[in-house]
Amino acid sequence: MKKNKATTIFLVLIPALLLLLAGCSSRFDEPIVEDDATITYPPKQSGDISAKISFCRRIDKDSGETIGEGMVFSMIENGVLYAVADFENQGKHLNNGLMFHYDWIGPDGKSLFCKQIEVPPGDSFSSINSSISISPEKRESGEYLLKLYYFRELIAEKKFELLPALLVNGSVIKNLAPEITLYRTVSKKTGKLIGEGSSFKIKAKRKVRASIELKNRFAFGDQELMFHIDWIGPDGESIYRKRYDLYPTDSTSTIKSTISISPKKRQAGDYKFQLFLFNELIAEKPFELHE
Amino acid sequence: MTQVVLMTAKQNEKRKMSSTPVKRQRFDYIDQFRGFVGILMLLGHSSYYFNSLWINLDPFDPIFPDWGQFALRYVGYLCAPGFLMMNGAMVWWSYHRRVQKGTADRTARWHLIQRGVFLILVQMIWVNSSWGGFRVFNPWHFGVISSIGFSMILLTLIINLRWYWQLSIALTILAIHPFLLQIPYDPDVLWSRVLMQTFIDSGSFNKYPVLPWFALAILGSVMAHGWLQIWKTDKQRILMGLLIAASAFSVAAILRLGRGFGTLTNFSDFGSFSFFLDQKYPPSLYMNLWFFASVVLMVSLFIAINMLSPKILKVFSIPGKVPLFFYAVHLAILGVFVKRIGLFYREGDVLESLIGMAVMLVIMLPLCKWFFGLKRRNKNYFIQMI
Secondary structure (H helix, E strand, O other): OHHHHHHHHHHHHHHHHHHHOOOOOOEOOOOEEOOOOOEEOOEOOOOOOEEEEEEEOEEOOOOOOEEOOEOEEEOOOOOEEEEEEEEEOHHHHOOOOEEEEEEEEOOOOOEEEEEEEEEOOOOOOOEEEEEEEOOOOOOOOEEEEEEEEEOOEEEEEEEEEEEOOOOOOHHHHHHHOOEEEEEOEEOOOOOOEEOOOOEEEOOOOOEEEEEEEOOOHHHHOOOOEEEEEEEEOOOOOEEEEEEEEEOOOOOOOEEEEEEEOOOOOOOOEEEEEEEEEOOEEEEEEEEEEEO | OHHHHHHHHHHHHHHHHHOOHHHHHOOHHHHHHHHHHHHHHHHHHHHHHHEOHHHHOOOOOOOEOOHHHHHHHHHHHHHHHHHHHHHHHHHHHHHHHHHHOOOOHHHHHHHHHHHHHHHHHHHHHHHHHHOOOOOOOOOOOEOHHHHHHHHHHHHHHHOOOOHHHHHHHHHHHHHHHHHHOOOOOOOOOHHHHHHHHHHOOOOOOEOOOHHHHHHHHHHHHHHHHHHHHHOOOHHHHHHHHHHHHHHHHHHHHHHHHHOOOOOOOOOOOOOOHHHHOOOOOOOOHHHHHHHHHHHHHHHHHHHHHHHHOOOOOHHHHHHHHOHHHHHHHHHHHHHHHHHHOOOOOOOEOHHHHHHHHHHHHHHHHHHHHHHHHHHHHOOOHHHHHO
8 A cells, every 4th residue: 555655656746846847947057257247157058058248339230340349338319329249159059049138227226128039040140239228318327237038048147337428518628628630631751741721722632631639538537438520511511420439448539530622522612620529519620622 | 616615614524524535635635736826826926026026027028037036936827727727626516516416507507607707806806906005996907816707607608518528618719729819909999908808818908818718717627527526536536637737748848849839939948947938928828738737737746645644735725725815815915015015025036035925824824714714604695705
């Protein structure tokens, strides 16, 4: 009788135990902090997917390269922050499609945005990205966290910091002390500027160049400096605009820009070159084009 | 449920007189399993109120930081199938017991319909508001209790059918449900939201649509034929239960591994979190089969443990005899003290959820004992309904 009971219990307990073991984690509990500060939960099986996370301001549409990588970002109107996960061993798991979740966590610990990304079977990829707005009206400054899940299981996380938008005032401008120089070209032999001034002759293949020297560019610590330049025509309309983001890791303190002044493209008149920091005009220099 | 409690009480009296082991166990495992599921539900609710995971957890698309949090959530997945199946089993038993005692067919069915309506009203009047500690009266949505109520009412229509016809109906509903989920509707349009989410889909109006859960209630009724009538010994119940559970697990696993019909979300590998976490709201065919199998397996386990040591599971009978009281009261206490007053609301983790459950059990078990006694003594209509 006892033997029968034991057999019965055994018969029931085995499948019950199998049930209890259901849903084993495929990751180690102890995380590893990678060189780039990504916290990863390594797979128990070698060859399973792992990922590193990076944050950037922009992703080049053509090359897919990240621009303005970092972990500290200033909020800016209409600004966007990208998180890019670069994977290892993803190719081995593509047969049945993959599922990821990006969970953006705010300074209060609450999820700001959780996005599920499904990779269809057979689709090749090495990285996937997600983005959030970092406009000051939508976010507050503080420490944020991005969590990356693979098939509902946490595999990597990384922190980043949002700084308040830089208030562009007189002291900031004085600190930066931008100095605009307009010139025609640079001597290949000496490196000296040629045709420096504020009046230029319209001529085929000729160009006007602007060089902006930022005196105290490194006085802003971790703060990124988001510039844009604008060349304004005689009608007051922009003829060329470009964004320049200077990150704490950049060594440059000079911004350069060039426009063509060939007769086909330009007409005589009064022009302006303007420099903006966080969409605020901080310096400008008028110049004239003549026949 | 009421009838089962009475039956169990009567049976307990008989047991005392005859002290035959087979009789002693006959319905204890139903009460115990129902109590076990109730306590798992309390654990799930304790996690909902104390666990910081819930600050960000989307139950429709869950993600987990670690195994503990996954396990805490996953054990709760057994609750709704457990309750629906036990309810189906008891509806079948209650109806046939009443008819055997000489109650007219129509009266026996009417009693069950009343109880179904009562459950729907409990959902709307009590449960919905108790989640937030009765801060807001919000009767206009449904949940698991109303789904049980609807299932009870619908079960009365087929309660006289033989088990294989009931099984056919349940399997047909489960097989058709994935196709019904493809019916397009606009959740912003009130009538289509109410209609679709009452019966087919899940959403803000109702996470527990009637159709798939009714199918599980029918399966409970089918299993009751075996547990309470056909299989005469515990050994038979265990072996047949194991056979049925193994078959259902196998079919569910084949469906899941096929990654096609019957599953709604992708998974990585067999045995991973994602393998077990297919869609719960509403449940996929895989989830329904998997948890049907889990319930049958667990009931077999309870019968087996009772054979070996009847005292081990006795504590589960306490909430299991008054499951609706247990559900409604623990939820109200948590809602008032944790959500409304803000006592440790979502400040903890897995451990705090377990502590919360333990504290609530200390409160709830004596209350359940008291209410069971009251229910035996007092024949008030509403008390008998609870």
